[in-house]
Amino acid sequence: MTKYKVKFLPDDKEVEVAGGITLLEAAEKADIYINSLCGGEGLCGECRLQVTGGKARADKNAIGFFSKEEIQNGYVLACQTRVEDNLEVVVPAKSRLEKEKIITEGVPLTYSEPESISLYRRPADPASFFEPLVSKVYLELREPTLDDNIADIDRITRELSKKTRYSSFEISLACLQNLAAKLRQHKWHVTATVARHNGIGRILQIEGGDTTNQNYGLAVDVGTTTVVVQLVNLKTGKVIGVEGSHNRQARYGEDVISRMVFACSRGSLDPVHEAVIANINTLTQALSRQTGIDTKDIISIVAAGNTTMSHFLLGLMPCSIRLEPYVPTTTIYPQILARDIGIDINPQGILEVIPSVASYVGGDIVAGVLACGLADKQEVQCLIDVGTNGEIAIGNNDWIVCCSASAGPAFEGGGSKWGMRATKGAMEKIEIKDGQVTYEIVGKARPRGICGSGLIDAIYELARNRIIGQDGKFNCGR
Amino acid sequence: MTKYKVKFLPDDKEVEVAGGITLLEAAEKADIYINSLCGGEGLCGECRLQVTGGKARADKNAIGFFSKEEIQNGYVLACQTRVEDNLEVVVPAKSRLEKEKIITEGVPLTYSEPESISLYRRPADPASFFEPLVSKVYLELREPTLDDNIADIDRITRELSKKTRYSSFEISLACLQNLAAKLRQHKWHVTATVARHNGIGRILQIEGGDTTNQNYGLAVDVGTTTVVVQLVNLKTGKVIGVEGSHNRQARYGEDVISRMVFACSRGSLDPVHEAVIANINTLTQALSRQTGIDTKDIISIVAAGNTTMSHFLLGLMPCSIRLEPYVPTTTIYPQILARDIGIDINPQGILEVIPSVASYVGGDIVAGVLACGLADKQEVQCLIDVGTNGEIAIGNNDWIVCCSASAGPAFEGGGSKWGMRATKGAMEKIEIKDGQVTYEIVGKARPRGICGSGLIDAIYELARNRIIGQDGKFNCGR
Numbered sequence: 001m002t003k004y005k006v007k008f009l010p011d012d013k014e015v016e017v018a019g020g021i022t023l024l025e026a027a028e029k030a031d032i033y034i035n036s037l038c039g040g041e042g043l044c045g046e047c048r049l050q051v052t053g054g055k056a057r058a059d060k061n062a063i064g065f066f067s068k069e070e071i072q073n074g075y076v077l078a079c080q081t082r083v084e085d086n087l088e089v090v091v092p093a094k095s096r097l098e099k100e101k102i103i104t105e106g107v108p109l110t111y112s113e114p115e116s117i118s119l120y121r122r123p124a125d126p127a128s129f130f131e132p133l134v135s136k137v138y139l140e141l142r143e144p145t146l147d148d149n150i151a152d153i154d155r156i157t158r159e160l161s162k163k164t165r166y167s168s169f170e171i172s173l174a175c176l177q178n179l180a181a182k183l184r185q186h187k188w189h190v191t192a193t194v195a196r197h198n199g200i201g202r203i204l205q206i207e208g209g210d211t212t213n214q215n216y217g218l219a220v221d222v223g224t225t226t227v228v229v230q231l232v233n234l235k236t237g238k239v240i241g242v243e244g245s246h247n248r249q250a251r252y253g254e255d256v257i258s259r260m261v262f263a264c265s266r267g268s269l270d271p272v273h274e275a276v277i278a279n280i281n282t283l284t285q286a287l288s289r290q291t292g293i294d295t296k297d298i299i300s301i302v303a304a305g306n307t308t309m310s311h312f313l314l315g316l317m318p319c320s321i322r323l324e325p326y327v328p329t330t331t332i333y334p335q336i337l338a339r340d341i342g343i344d345i346n347p348q349g350i351l352e353v354i355p356s357v358a359s360y361v362g363g364d365i366v367a368g369v370l371a372c373g374l375a376d377k378q379e380v381q382c383l384i385d386v387g388t389n390g391e392i393a394i395g396n397n398d399w400i401v402c403c404s405a406s407a408g409p410a411f412e413g414g415g416s417k418w419g420m421r422a423t424k425g426a427m428e429k430i431e432i433k434d435g436q437v438t439y440e441i442v443g444k445a446r447p448r449g450i451c452g453s454g455l456i457d458a459i460y461e462l463a464r465n466r467i468i469g470q471d472g473k474f475n476c477g478r
Numbered sequence: 479m480t481k482y483k484v485k486f487l488p489d490d491k492e493v494e495v496a497g498g499i500t501l502l503e504a505a506e507k508a509d510i511y512i513n514s515l516c517g518g519e520g521l522c523g524e525c526r527l528q529v530t531g532g533k534a535r536a537d538k539n540a541i542g543f544f545s546k547e548e549i550q551n552g553y554v555l556a557c558q559t560r561v562e563d564n565l566e567v568v569v570p571a572k573s574r575l576e577k578e579k580i581i582t583e584g585v586p587l588t589y590s591e592p593e594s595i596s597l598y599r600r601p602a603d604p605a606s607f608f609e610p611l612v613s614k615v616y617l618e619l620r621e622p623t624l625d626d627n628i629a630d631i632d633r634i635t636r637e638l639s640k641k642t643r644y645s646s647f648e649i650s651l652a653c654l655q656n657l658a659a660k661l662r663q664h665k666w667h668v669t670a671t672v673a674r675h676n677g678i679g680r681i682l683q684i685e686g687g688d689t690t691n692q693n694y695g696l697a698v699d700v701g702t703t704t705v706v707v708q709l710v711n712l713k714t715g716k717v718i719g720v721e722g723s724h725n726r727q728a729r730y731g732e733d734v735i736s737r738m739v740f741a742c743s744r745g746s747l748d749p750v751h752e753a754v755i756a757n758i759n760t761l762t763q764a765l766s767r768q769t770g771i772d773t774k775d776i777i778s779i780v781a782a783g784n785t786t787m788s789h790f791l792l793g794l795m796p797c798s799i800r801l802e803p804y805v806p807t808t809t810i811y812p813q814i815l816a817r818d819i820g821i822d823i824n825p826q827g828i829l830e831v832i833p834s835v836a837s838y839v840g841g842d843i844v845a846g847v848l849a850c851g852l853a854d855k856q857e858v859q860c861l862i863d864v865g866t867n868g869e870i871a872i873g874n875n876d877w878i879v880c881c882s883a884s885a886g887p888a889f890e891g892g893g894s895k896w897g898m899r900a901t902k903g904a905m906e907k908i909e910i911k912d913g914q915v916t917y918e919i920v921g922k923a924r925p926r927g928i929c930g931s932g933l934i935d936a937i938y939e940l941a942r943n944r945i946i947g948q949d950g951k952f953n954c955g956r
Contacts, residue, residue, distance in 0.1 A: 179794075314654075325622050325623050330654055331632070334651050
């Protein structure tokens with residue numbers, strides 16, 4: 001197949017690509033992210049590029065998006081234009097997917113707010129609820145004798161049932177296959193890696209010697225727009241690194257609905273599935289480089305996302321989620337080997353996806369409810385998760401109700417006049433004190449609009465200062 | 479690599495082999511089974527062949543087994559001679575592993591014996607204890623509505639928990655990955671295949687339509703000397719085919735001990751493991767041809783063997799079984815996908831190996847105890863399993879004691895003057911009635927000796943006719 005060179009300006013990035021792929025795909029290869037709200041269907045007209053060198057074959061249906069002058073100046077839609085020559089292409093700022101603010105750390109709430117509308121509260125002592133999915137247990141076993149010649153694995157589980165809260169265990173064949181030699185070679189001093197699985201202990205690996213210090217896990221937030229990975233020391237519970245990036249699925253559609261349409265219309269979710277796997281692998285490798293921790297010492301992953309993202313992650317077709325009566329394939333996801341879906345950690349390492357509740361109440365909100373302790377107290381609390389999809393959960397240790405809506409469009413462009421995504425120039429924090437308004441802008445830039453978190457801040461501050469009432473109306477008489 | 483032709487006489491079978499392999503391996507390739515008591519170590523001298531054409535390189539250490547004349551006449555040990563020329567080889571009858579009588583059917587006991595020494599009694603009604611590992615359940619599900627829009631898999635398990643005795647289920651990712659489309663394509667009429675696994679239902683596959691009539695399993699007896707496979711209709715419990723063959727591991731040693739020595743001295747059990755897998759695959763294919771049943775409709779295998787054979791089957795190193803204090807890797811074997819060890823049935827088909835008790839009390843005797851109901855009654859009964867390794871279990875529903883010994887050598891050559899294996903000419907059945915002795919000979923040939931089952935028959939008949947007493951001595955005074 002013929003190869004062509006495509007140079008992107010003003011980035012001055014050049015990639016070599018196979019002839020026939022779209023400019024959108026070529027840009028992705030050059031790590032340049034282009035707006036593609038419709039998922040490359042040629043419908044939204046957001047991915048405009050200017051071809052300034054070489055000849056590009058543009059789809060005729062796309063010309064409706066351009067003026068005669070623009071066409072003469074080489075303007076094309078990236079998703080509808082195939083590379084059949086060496087090209088030079090200019091990416092206008094407007095077509096560029098701006099680097100959004102990816103929240104990779106919990107921001108402690110510093111101002112004092114009434115208890116009843118606290119949005120997010122971390123438990124006082126993280127250690128008190130730290131119960132990792134996978135733990136490592138070092139065992140110094142007694143050598144077998146004629147009076148005590150139980151099977152090798154029984155010798156291990158006999159000790160494990162004393163040192164863990166599991167009374168029964170499940171052992172993979174891989175784990176048994178070289179066990180006898182390993183135990184004898186290491187003089188019966190070994191470390192067992194045990195995962196929680198339906199209430200029983202799933203023994204993932206037996207290593208020689210004491211390896212309890214090499215026990216790491218990943219916490220993955222699979223957002224529609226961004227993917228964030230935390231590297232966690234599972235012995236101490238300490239987060240030792242965090243990395244985030246755009247969800248590479250964005251090229252197949254901006255929101256979950258257009259990604260579902262993309263996958264279901266072509267009858268395969270492979271590209272969408274592989275995109276998020278590539279995200280996780282890239283972030284994991286970056287964390288491994290930063291911290292010097294071998295990916296082979298990462299033995300578990302817990303991932304949370306909305307129901308559609310969880311389906312994409314595991315390769316489950318989400319078509320019926322989109323259409324009435326809105327049915328997912330499953331809400332409880334099987335614990336699998338991470339390598340089974342192409343994630344590169346320890347070969348025996350597992351992946352567990354936080355269960356969803358329904359098609360539009362996903363594992364992300366379940367994880368949020370767990371983390372902020374909403375279900376632990378009698379007091380009624382409220383959790384608001386404003387992502388591209390937004391959920392609100394209200395409840396206590398007895399009941400919880402939850403609803404969800406497309407929050408991105410509602411808060412950040414669709415429903416509010418000055419709404420915008422949390423990119424450069426968005427007002428993200430607002431405070432009203434003694435009649436004075438202070439605010440913070442993403443990228444410390446000139447304000448261009450207000451993003452979701454800014455909007456919620458504004459409403460909260462207006463209510464706290466009694467400028468609006470409980471009915472949401474301005475207190476004009478005041 | 480150079481290839482050579484080796485012709486075996488008087489069989490007149492020719493095979494093409496890679497230069498450098500032994501004559502023992504070449505013979506195996508030609509489906510000619512050669513005696514190899516020591517497992518190809520050049521120690522027993524049983525694998526004598528005569529090279530009558532071409533030049534073979536024999537190991538010098540092997541010449542001690544031959545006279546000068548024999549060496550001049552081209553006699554070599556098959557295991558110590560490498561193929562480096564086109565050869566013509568004569569296989570003497572004595573070197574040939576004779577086709578043994580492989581018992582592939584339960585022989586009903588027709589003569590009346592005192593209850594207390596019954597050896598084997600089938601339960602009156604096989605259906606009463608037929609509880610297959612895997613069952614298929616046909617489901618006609620209600621289509622989801624807005625009032626009943628639970629996840630697809632929950633719709634299935636809701637119905638399964640009504641139609642089976644399982645209340646919780648485990649579902650593989652593979653089973654979920656195309657579930658949504660399958661359910662809708664088949665208008666919610668599907669068949670679930672469910673395996674018993676640690677008390678919960680393990681859903682192996684979901685098929686469109688009603689496939690409950692295509693549900694087959696294999697019962698595999700992994701004997702040291704022979705491997706027997708029964709094809710069972712898991713809907714009816716009926717055995718619809720049975721095939722047996724020599725255990726191909728025989729080339730690595732006649733008994734479990736020499737096979738363990740073979741595997742442990744070379745640090746790999748791959749050839750031994752692969753040999754028994756080849757046995758099972760070949761027998762399964764033969765059964766599939768005979769019955770016209772597709773191997774893809776075979777969804778489960780239950781295998782029983784002594785502890786060493788079970789280890790070999792699953793690829794577990796058995797080295798510590800052989801040496802004091804005689805420790806196996808495990809006595810309870812994980813339920814695995816059959817394909818994970820290279821057995822070719824349905825890709826989601828499972829293999830379960832009957833648990834062992836200890837290093838020398840294996841799953842074969844456990845299966846025997848289960849099948850004859852020894853553990854069900856208060857009455858004390860006795861089960862004697864005379865294989866190459868023999869076990870005797872005595873007990874009732876409260877207690878069972880069991881011991882084992884190398885029965886082949888004891889009954890069939892080692893300990894008794896006229897003992898022999900159950901090959902042509904062996905006396906296998908004896909009856910004494912009104913002072914008349916009648917007997918049956920394997921292959922209806924001239925009697926050459928007595929095999930284990932003949933020996934036990936003889937003792938039983940002598941005791942029943944009071945020719946010997948309970949002390950095992952002849953009643954000379956009678």
